[in-house]
Amino acid sequence: MVSSKMLAVALALCVATAAAIDTTSVTLSSATFKVLETSEAGQGWRSMGAANPASTIKVTIAPKRVRVNDVLAFADMVSDPSSTMYTNYKTTAQLASATLPADDSMAALALWLDDVPHSVNPITRVITATLTVEQATGLFATTFRELRHDTTGQRAIVGDAVNVPMFVATHIEAVFGVHGLPLPPRVNLKTPTAPEGVAVTPAVITSVYNVSGVKPTGSTDNIQAVLEFQGQLLSQSDLTQFFKQFVPTAPAGDDKVYKYVGDSQQGEGVEANLDIQYIMGVAPGVKTEAWQYAGMDFCTDLKQWTQQAISSTSHPNVFSVSYGYQGTLSSLGCSTSQITSIDNDFGTMAAAGITIIFASGDSGSGYTSFFGYDAELYSSWPASSVHVTAVGATTFLDATPSANQRAVTGFGSGGGFSRIVKPAPSFQTAAIAKFYTEEPVAKLPNASIYGKGGRGTPDVAALGWQFSVVVSGAVQSVGGTSAAAPTFSGIVSLLNEARIQQGKKPLGNLNKWLYANPSMLHDVTVGNDRVSRQGLPVPDGFDCEVGWDPVTGWGVPNFPALLKAALAA
Numbered sequence: 001m002v003s004s005k006m007l008a009v010a011l012a013l014c015v016a017t018a019a020a021i022d023t024t025s026v027t028l029s030s031a032t033f034k035v036l037e038t039s040e041a042g043q044g045w046r047s048m049g050a051a052n053p054a055s056t057i058k059v060t061i062a063p064k065r066v067r068v069n070d071v072l073a074f075a076d077m078v079s080d081p082s083s084t085m086y087t088n089y090k091t092t093a094q095l096a097s098a099t100l101p102a103d104d105s106m107a108a109l110a111l112w113l114d115d116v117p118h119s120v121n122p123i124t125r126v127i128t129a130t131l132t133v134e135q136a137t138g139l140f141a142t143t144f145r146e147l148r149h150d151t152t153g154q155r156a157i158v159g160d161a162v163n164v165p166m167f168v169a170t171h172i173e174a175v176f177g178v179h180g181l182p183l184p185p186r187v188n189l190k191t192p193t194a195p196e197g198v199a200v201t202p203a204v205i206t207s208v209y210n211v212s213g214v215k216p217t218g219s220t221d222n223i224q225a226v227l228e229f230q231g232q233l234l235s236q237s238d239l240t241q242f243f244k245q246f247v248p249t250a251p252a253g254d255d256k257v258y259k260y261v262g263d264s265q266q267g268e269g270v271e272a273n274l275d276i277q278y279i280m281g282v283a284p285g286v287k288t289e290a291w292q293y294a295g296m297d298f299c300t301d302l303k304q305w306t307q308q309a310i311s312s313t314s315h316p317n318v319f320s321v322s323y324g325y326q327g328t329l330s331s332l333g334c335s336t337s338q339i340t341s342i343d344n345d346f347g348t349m350a351a352a353g354i355t356i357i358f359a360s361g362d363s364g365s366g367y368t369s370f371f372g373y374d375a376e377l378y379s380s381w382p383a384s385s386v387h388v389t390a391v392g393a394t395t396f397l398d399a400t401p402s403a404n405q406r407a408v409t410g411f412g413s414g415g416g417f418s419r420i421v422k423p424a425p426s427f428q429t430a431a432i433a434k435f436y437t438e439e440p441v442a443k444l445p446n447a448s449i450y451g452k453g454g455r456g457t458p459d460v461a462a463l464g465w466q467f468s469v470v471v472s473g474a475v476q477s478v479g480g481t482s483a484a485a486p487t488f489s490g491i492v493s494l495l496n497e498a499r500i501q502q503g504k505k506p507l508g509n510l511n512k513w514l515y516a517n518p519s520m521l522h523d524v525t526v527g528n529d530r531v532s533r534q535g536l537p538v539p540d541g542f543d544c545e546v547g548w549d550p551v552t553g554w555g556v557p558n559f560p561a562l563l564k565a566a567l568a569a
Contacts, residue, residue: 036162036175036337043331044150045181051144051157053134058295060176060303061127062341063101063109071095072344075351075387079509081516081569087505089353092310096123096348105171112168113139123311126303133157140164140178152185156296158333174341179333180297182230183325199477200467201246202281204401205487208463209557214494216285221500223258224493225289225316226275226486229301229323233267234276234290235472242277242470243284250284258287261308263294271322274469274478275486279320282490286497289316298325299334299342302382306345309354317496317506318355320489322482324380326366326414339381339420346387350509355496357489357510358383359481360390360458364412364529365445365541377416377450377540379457379550384418386425389510390457392552393464393484394524403558407527407544407551408465410479415529415542415550418454425455427515431548432456438545445540459514460521461552462487491557495566502567513569514554520562521555523547 074095077085090098106125116139118129133144141163147156159178205211216222228234236257243255257276272292280288291308295301309315325332329339346356358380366378383390392413394405407413417424417432424432435456436444464484466477496506507513514520529551530541542550 036164036169036172044184045147045156046150048146048148051133051146053132053137055133055157056130057133057136057157058177058300059129059131059136060300061109061129062173062176062303063105063125063127064171064173065099065101065344067099068344071099071351072347075347075509078353079350080512086569087353087508089505089508090351092312092315092348092352093123095351096310099348101125101171108168108171112165121307121311124307126307136178142178147181149185154182154296156181174335174337176300176303176338177297179335180300181331181333182296183298183323183332198396198399198401198466200463200465200483202278203246205282205463208401208403209491209559211282211491211494211559213560213563214498216283216494216497217501218285218287219500220287220314222493222497222506223287223289223316224279224283224318224489225291225320226272226279227305227319227321227323228269228272228275228290228292229298230296231294232269232272233264233292234272235268236266238268238273238470238473239276239280241473242281245470245475246468247281247284254284255280257290259289260292261289262292264292268472270469270471270476270478271482273471274467274480274483275320275322277469278467278483279486279490279493282487283493286490286493291319298323298332299338302342303338303345306342306349310345310348315352315354317353318357318489318493320357320486321382322359322480322485324358324361324383326361326363326378326380327368328378329381329420342382343385343387346382346385350387353506353508355492355506355508355510356388357485357492358388358390359414359485360392361414362411362480362482363414363533364531364538365416365450366414367530367532367538367540375449375540377445379416379418379451379454380414381418381420383414383457384421384455386421386455386511387509389459389514390553391481391485391488392458392461393479393481394461394552394556395463395465397526403522403556405463405522405524405556407524407529408479409527409531410465410535411533412529412531412541413458413461413464413551414481415458417451417456417550419451421455422451423453425511427512428456428548431515434547435545435549438547439543439549443543449540456548456550458550458553459511460488460554461524461556463556488557491559491562495562498563499566504567507566507569513565517565518548518554520558520565522558523555524552527551
């Protein structure tokens with residue numbers, strides 16, 4: 001559908017921007033418009049009919065940036081321990097300035113949006129607008145419908161194909177908010193009550209990974225953060241109780257969240273409590289922020305976070321993120337252009353020295369099939385971004401807490417090879433090649449059902465089963481790579497603390513440093529990821545092998561070795 005307003009804007013653009021845009025082939029027909037995205041409803045979503053024209057949606061329009069590849073190349077250099085540029089970061093403001101969209105791009109977009117209330121981020125020039133469905137229908141020449149999830153009852157308003165004038169299309173990097181859906185609902189992995197001596201607490205983590213020798217000063221030069229989506233909010237009262245019970249020697253005040261960023265401050269979510277309690281419990285004394293977003297559109301929420309981080313005058317050195325998806329991203333309404341836009345933001349954050357740590361997923365190899373047919377495997381995204389360090393999950397090999405660990409069995413440690421990040425980055429090609437020499441060919445999945453040749457995840461692992469978490473004043477036993485991620489993040493914050501105290505900069509993107517120093521980690525060689533989220537066996541997946549593998553990466557932390565390497569880098 002092409003609205004009269006869209007035709008008018010297209011005609012206006014022909015006249016107003018003729019100096020910047022070639023208009024020799026312009027005709028006022030459907031050819032004047034370009035389809036940027038199409039819509040695909042995820043599994044379980046049912047159309048409830050046309051959306052109410054008065055309902056509102058929040059739209060984000062990312063203008064096309066310039067010199068993005070230069071920033072990504074810079075991020076690569078400052079993350080490489082062998083480079084003379086290692087850790088020579090730029091500020092996020094400097095990096096955003098280097099890639100600002102061209103003036104003619106902003107002029108074209110401003111004309112297109114002339115009668116639509118909107119705001120422009122002064123740092124990145126990303127545009128946001130809260131529109132009625134009626135306004136969005138005209139702006140994108142599409143129709144909107146309301147969807148309802150059969151299981152959860154969640155509702156969402158999504159559009160059909162996004163159409164924009166051809167002149168505008170060349171200036172747009174991505175459009176967010178028209179198709180987005182939340183991550184599929186997941187039941188928290190509440191584990192069986194751990195037998196005595198096996199329940200994981202900060203003291204257990206500190207003991208088995210030999211965490212010692214770093215005393216945080218509480219300086220604002222070293223801040224860590226957890227990131228929460230989809231209405232997950234932490235409880236300060238639960239955090240305080242957690243510290244009293246499991247981190248009793250921490251000085252007064254170490255149990256307080258330093259700063260809240262985003263939509264809301266406090267609530268009661270198992271995931272949010274797990275994240276905050278373990279990143280702070282592992283690194284007490286390090287100032288910790290909670291970035292929380294209540295939206296129900298995963299890719300739009302990711303973009304909101306990255307834009308806020310890039311636009312901030314100060315930012316955490318480490319972000320711990322326990323969210324991601326092992327499946328077809330289009331079923332979440334995440335388009336290729338959106339994924340690229342977000343990944344470019346990750347690269348900008350890496351160039352500024354920000355460590356981004358994602359849980360690698362809880363669905364093992366990401367095995368999916370239709371009644372046993374058409375099997376496919378999926379690694380998790382955004383964990384598979386090259387600017388992100390992905391963390392898998394382990395458990396104790398026997399009932400004695402030690403660094404002798406195996407891949408978790410109560411759920412699958414998310415791992416495999418990316419279908420969208422190809423080819424594998426150069427820093428891990430040798431590790432992947434060695435894995436294929438270790439894994440018997442007969443045990444490998446058919447190459448046609450997984451992302452062979454793509455980025456391998458996870459990069460590392462940590463304990464992820466039977467974590468003692470305080471929720472609503474009571475201790476629950478919880479598991480997931482979402483336990484492993486904040487654990488590893490807290491350890492990285494301690495490494496940053498030691499570096500900063502010696503006048504060095506934070507570690508930033510960890511991946512090249514990790515792959516250059518695999519002996520910093522205890523190798524995990526027992527287990528596999530042929531396990532579903534429910535802990536049931538699945539036919540296809542991968543095994544833990546000597547060296548890196550797509551189940552537990554290089555293995556679990558050996559803190560003294562990590563600290564020595566961090567201070568030497």
